[in-house]
Amino acid sequence: MSKRFFDEIWGHSRGRKPRPGFESIARWIRETPKKELRRRQDSAEAAFRQLGITFNVYSEEEQAERIIPFDIIPRVFTAEEWQSLSEGLEQRVTALNMFLDDVYGERKILADGVVPSDLVLCNPGFTPVVNGHRPPHGVYAHICGIDMVRTGPDEFLVLEDNARTPSGVSYMLENREAMLRLCPELFEAFEVEPVDGYTDALRAMMQAVAPESAPGNPCCVLLTPGHFNSAFYEHSFLADNVGIELVEAADLVVDDDIVWMRTIEGRKRVDVIYRRIDDDFLDPLIFRPDSMLGVPGLMAAYFAGNVTLINAPGGGISDDKAIYSFMPEIVKYYSGEEAKLPNVETWRCREPDALQYTLDNLADLVVKKVDGSGGYGMLVGPTSTSEEIEEFRAALKDNPDGYIAQPTLDLSTVPTLTEKGAKGRHVDFRPFVLSDGQKVTTVPGGLTRVALREGSLVVNSSQGGGTKDSLVLRPESEQPS
Amino acid sequence: MLARTASYLYWIGRYMERAEFTARLIEATVRLDALSARPAGEGAWSSALAVAAASHDFEQTGETITPSNVANYLTFSEDNPNSLRNCLYNARMNARAVRTALTREGWESINRAWLNIDGRSAVGSAQGTINLLEALIAENRGFEGALHRMLRQESFYFLMLGESIERTDNTARLIDVKYHIILPEGEEVGGLVDRDQWGTILQTVSANTAFRWLYRDGLSARNVLEMLILRRELPRSIAATVDDTVELLADLGRLTGFQGEADRMARLRQRRIAATNIREIIGGGLHEYLEAFIEENRLLSQAITKQFRFD
Numbered sequence: 001m002s003k004r005f006f007d008e009i010w011g012h013s014r015g016r017k018p019r020p021g022f023e024s025i026a027r028w029i030r031e032t033p034k035k036e037l038r039r040r041q042d043s044a045e046a047a048f049r050q051l052g053i054t055f056n057v058y059s060e061e062e063q064a065e066r067i068i069p070f071d072i073i074p075r076v077f078t079a080e081e082w083q084s085l086s087e088g089l090e091q092r093v094t095a096l097n098m099f100l101d102d103v104y105g106e107r108k109i110l111a112d113g114v115v116p117s118d119l120v121l122c123n124p125g126f127t128p129v130v131n132g133h134r135p136p137h138g139v140y141a142h143i144c145g146i147d148m149v150r151t152g153p154d155e156f157l158v159l160e161d162n163a164r165t166p167s168g169v170s171y172m173l174e175n176r177e178a179m180l181r182l183c184p185e186l187f188e189a190f191e192v193e194p195v196d197g198y199t200d201a202l203r204a205m206m207q208a209v210a211p212e213s214a215p216g217n218p219c220c221v222l223l224t225p226g227h228f229n230s231a232f233y234e235h236s237f238l239a240d241n242v243g244i245e246l247v248e249a250a251d252l253v254v255d256d257d258i259v260w261m262r263t264i265e266g267r268k269r270v271d272v273i274y275r276r277i278d279d280d281f282l283d284p285l286i287f288r289p290d291s292m293l294g295v296p297g298l299m300a301a302y303f304a305g306n307v308t309l310i311n312a313p314g315g316g317i318s319d320d321k322a323i324y325s326f327m328p329e330i331v332k333y334y335s336g337e338e339a340k341l342p343n344v345e346t347w348r349c350r351e352p353d354a355l356q357y358t359l360d361n362l363a364d365l366v367v368k369k370v371d372g373s374g375g376y377g378m379l380v381g382p383t384s385t386s387e388e389i390e391e392f393r394a395a396l397k398d399n400p401d402g403y404i405a406q407p408t409l410d411l412s413t414v415p416t417l418t419e420k421g422a423k424g425r426h427v428d429f430r431p432f433v434l435s436d437g438q439k440v441t442t443v444p445g446g447l448t449r450v451a452l453r454e455g456s457l458v459v460n461s462s463q464g465g466g467t468k469d470s471l472v473l474r475p476e477s478e479q480p481s
Numbered sequence: 482m483l484a485r486t487a488s489y490l491y492w493i494g495r496y497m498e499r500a501e502f503t504a505r506l507i508e509a510t511v512r513l514d515a516l517s518a519r520p521a522g523e524g525a526w527s528s529a530l531a532v533a534a535a536s537h538d539f540e541q542t543g544e545t546i547t548p549s550n551v552a553n554y555l556t557f558s559e560d561n562p563n564s565l566r567n568c569l570y571n572a573r574m575n576a577r578a579v580r581t582a583l584t585r586e587g588w589e590s591i592n593r594a595w596l597n598i599d600g601r602s603a604v605g606s607a608q609g610t611i612n613l614l615e616a617l618i619a620e621n622r623g624f625e626g627a628l629h630r631m632l633r634q635e636s637f638y639f640l641m642l643g644e645s646i647e648r649t650d651n652t653a654r655l656i657d658v659k660y661h662i663i664l665p666e667g668e669e670v671g672g673l674v675d676r677d678q679w680g681t682i683l684q685t686v687s688a689n690t691a692f693r694w695l696y697r698d699g700l701s702a703r704n705v706l707e708m709l710i711l712r713r714e715l716p717r718s719i720a721a722t723v724d725d726t727v728e729l730l731a732d733l734g735r736l737t738g739f740q741g742e743a744d745r746m747a748r749l750r751q752r753r754i755a756a757t758n759i760r761e762i763i764g765g766g767l768h769e770y771l772e773a774f775i776e777e778n779r780l781l782s783q784a785i786t787k788q789f790r791f792d
Contacts (some may be wrong), residue, residue, distance in 0.1 A: 265737050
């Protein structure tokens, strides 16, 4: 390896000297016997299996309910780190919502030429059918999962925005519960910000964004594609903890532009739907006609202003990686300030110069589909064979608009329990941001994903990634040591 | 409560009860056959199939009736809709879909029971079989415990309702099948009976000790039948489960403000059973009585489905 990656505990010291403020956690990692850590980790995983915190791998049988590997060594953010992160997140998500409201409304940002009109209006993520239909309270992305990476002590970069139906928040909550149970000494040594306020914040947000016409205590539900969906555990976990009904499409019926759910006592009116179904499948009358997961007439009820959909349909446009590349300009346009959280440098292959650069440097770059996710459909130049690179080169030339390129990042590492003890493994981070039109809330924590294979940069659970708890220390918890 | 949720809960109650009953049935048969001084042989196993309503399906497999074939079929077979494995699989799939209506404890006990049997494919020695079954019965007891610690809300009552309907069915079927095998035609009803055989029945409904408490004058067919059908003190007797069903429907009526055909049918059958006695039942033909009872129970389940808009 030509250079050392930044380690979030050890900095660049190669495990010799912890960064200031991380002395105690370093001591904990060093002094807790590896056998003991292993035992606790196994116990956490056994508990997850018993609880059924599983995800399904598609195209396999029932046996394919897997648990996502859990790593017992947590990731730690200091209070200052979190402070600046959360300010940046708030700024970004606020701008993102204003952007969505604008492009489906007055389109000022397009008229002012900040973002090219064709990039937005011809984008597959742009949803013409919702054009001009402002959602209740003007909020589109009520729940955002912002994927971040870190490359140095102060270098936090946004890798992608997830404004459709970001998943993973149940891991934030369950991982913490496991840590509290298995490593209580950590929570004695540190003052850690709690994450369990998330479900209260989610409930409050859902109630706040109900249609104006809804009663004071609106009826909120979570709509799941069903228990065969890979994220079903999370759906039921959230419904349970927020205290709302978990419904499937068959439980809902739309009559006279009003959404009802079928109960043992007859119909009950529904005001707010946290839907974990993609736009495409939401309503067969408007989107894919073959959708069995959707509710016919749901969009009509939405257009009539009788129901709030979380997140609002059409928000997927902001997940597009070409739009992403304009986020610094978008943030500046709406907030009047420079973006506090920078993007990863991005070449838009739709632009001839950028395409040429990308083609010339394929072996060093990461190339992604603009509408891809889950770590699929991407090329990681440095770890690919020359055949894979040539294959991608052809695809890229064929459809340059469909791709962006980014440098291969020196993702930070965090000590992770391996066969050979605690070793640095690359991580990313997904905090969850709630917006209700009045305020933006980021619960201090998030989902840290870790690439368990040595040297790997791919953290996706479908490709061998695991998770860690993410501790945010309280201000008073700074330890001079 | 969502109608679908109510329906799934009702069926969780039924499947978990069926699983426990099947486990007890196999265990009792193993004891009767392999672990008794006088092995009961093939008859015990073919009657176990009959009680589990699986005689026909088992015949279709083309296998011969041997202890291990039948035990495997009743325990693990994926082709047998009522095998222990499939009961737990179905209970778990339903539970997974309505986790929010279950407590964490309730879900965990079902999930553990499933994980216990998932991946196993054959029973071993008689003792090994009994160990597995006992572990499963223990999980089921855990589920019962979790159930009784639930809030007294709709979820609880639907689970219990499924359980009570299933119990009625199981007990009725157990008596019906065993009665004919144990008491061949022409034999005196009040006469002496085969201790081992009756012991098996009592064990299946966990009523061995109960019998000795209720009937100090010894084991007779009439006494056993009376206890299993009419004695309310025994939680799995037909009369007791019939009472339970009435009460559970009434509880649901209080919560939802709805009563209907199911309530009417349940109360009617409760009154009928209160007005009869064992002499009358045996006199009128026990098999006919039980057969009608099983059919009536099926219709009641249908009425419940309709009343609570399950489909």
